[in-house]
Amino acid sequence: MIKYIIVDDEHIAHDIIKGYCDALPNLSFVQHCYDAIEAIECLNNNEVDLIFLDLNMPKLKGFEFLKTLQNPPKVIVTTAYKEHALEGYELNIVDYLLKPFGFERFIKAINKINVPKEEVVSNLNIKKQDESLFLRSNKKKVQVKINDILFIEATGNYIKVVTHNNEIQVREKISDILHLLPKDNFIQTHKSFIVAIQHINEIEGNRICINDFVIPIGKTYKINVNKLLL
Known part of the structure; x- marks a missing residue:
């Protein structure tokens, strides 16, 4: 998972970039920054x-800010000024996107980023082993059997993993745990919810019932749920 920030003084630029990133599974948002x-x-x-x-x-121009960083992350420049492209590549940027840029051009820039899988996994607080997940919660690791998970809920900067008899809070993004779960056994029904298919009791309208819990179905995820009913 690639953790990213947006540094731009224009709110509309944040909205566009964040919207593009939300459509890609390997990007995890950290923060909006409106100056250096x-x-x-x-x-x-x-x-x-x-x-x-x-x-x-x-306050501080983009490249001036970049030069202050001793070990900068990877950088994709997003600007309306093409004349600074050469300087950008001299600073080892990944790509130089001229505003306004479309989604296809954005994806080409993202595809230039090579993050080793081992590096990504080491940054997670979640480790998969056989049919269990080791979740780091409150400075300890808790083993949870995948078959015992009822659903997972995103709450701010945390996720809550709900099992038959326990709730475990983990400081991670919901997208980080999604790619570790068996795709045939779990389904995302809402931007904040992943449910275990085997534990669904009933589906009614825009909600799913699991035991005494009611989980919402978001509009963009409705098609995923409808496939279960076929």
Whole structure:
């Protein structure tokens, strides 16, 4: 999973880039930064693999900010100014996207990023072994059998893994755990929920019932649920 931040002083640019990233399974959002000072603070407090960087910003310009970083993450420049492209590549950026750019061009930039699988796994607080997950929760690792998981809920910067008799809170993104679960056994029904298919009691309208829990079905995930009914 590639953890990224957006550094741009324009809100619409954040909306466009975040929307593109949400459509890709291997990108995990960390924070919106509207100037370089916010970005520096964010990098000091978070693990970040990728920066989407605008150049023309207040306080500190994009490349000036980049030159202050001793070990910068990978960088994709997003700007309306093509004349700085050469300088960008001299700073070892991944790609240089000229605004406005479309989704296809955006994907080409993302595909230039090579993050080794071993590196990605080591950044997770989740480890898969056989038919269990080891979840790091409150500085300890808890083993959870995959078949015991009823559903998983995203709550802020955490996910809550609900089993028959326990709830485990883990500081991770829901997208990080999704790719570790067996695809035939679990389904995402909402941006904040993943459910175990085998534990579904009933599906009614836009909700799923599992034991005493009611899980919503989001509009964009409705087609996934409908496939279960075929």
